[in-house]
Amino acid sequence: MAGLSTHILDTHSGIPAQGVKIELFAIGPDGTAVSQGSFTTNADGRTDGLLLSPEAIRPGTFELRFHMGAYFRGRGIALPEPLFLDVIPLRFGISDPAKHYHVPLLASPWSYSTYRGS
Structure with a gap:
C-alpha cells in the first residue's frame, strides 16, 4: 500500500518513543518548507495513521x-x-508515489540513524 509512515525507537532506553511531536513539510524547489501536518507518536512509537495517505502522496x-x-x-x-x-530534521525524496515510504528514526540524546524501511 502506498503512503508515508514513520516510527521512533529510543535507543537510549531501548523502548518505542511515545509522545514525540513530528512535523512533516513539503520542500519546494526554492527550499521553502510548506507544512503538511503535525503528528504525535503513540505507545508503539508510531503515528496512529499515515503521514501521507495513498491519495495524498506525490513525488x-x-x-x-x-x-x-x-x-x-x-x-x-x-x-x-x-x-x-x-529537533532532528530528515530530508528525503519520494520518487514513486505508488510505493510505500517508511522513514524510521533510531535516536538517543547524542546520536540518530534512519533508513528506508518497508
Whole structure:
C-alpha cells in the first residue's frame, strides 16, 4: 500500500518513543518548507495513521522534524544545555508515489540513524 509512515525507537532506553511531536513539510524547489501536518507518536512509537495517505502522496522532497529534545527532557534524562540534539530534521525524496515510504528514526540524546524501511 502506498503512503508515508514513520516510527521512533529510543535507543537510549531501548523502548518505542511515545509522545514525540513530528512535523512533516513539503520542500519546494526554492527550499521553502510548506507544512503538511503535525503528528504525535503513540505507545508503539508510531503515528496512529499515515503521514501521507495513498491519495495524498506525490513525488517531491519532504522533511520530517522529530522533536526529540522535548521527549528526552520529559523522560528525566540529565542533558546539557544547549542540547546536543533537539529537533532532528530528515530530508528525503519520494520518487514513486505508488510505493510505500517508511522513514524510521533510531535516536538517543547524542546520536540518530534512519533508513528506508518497508
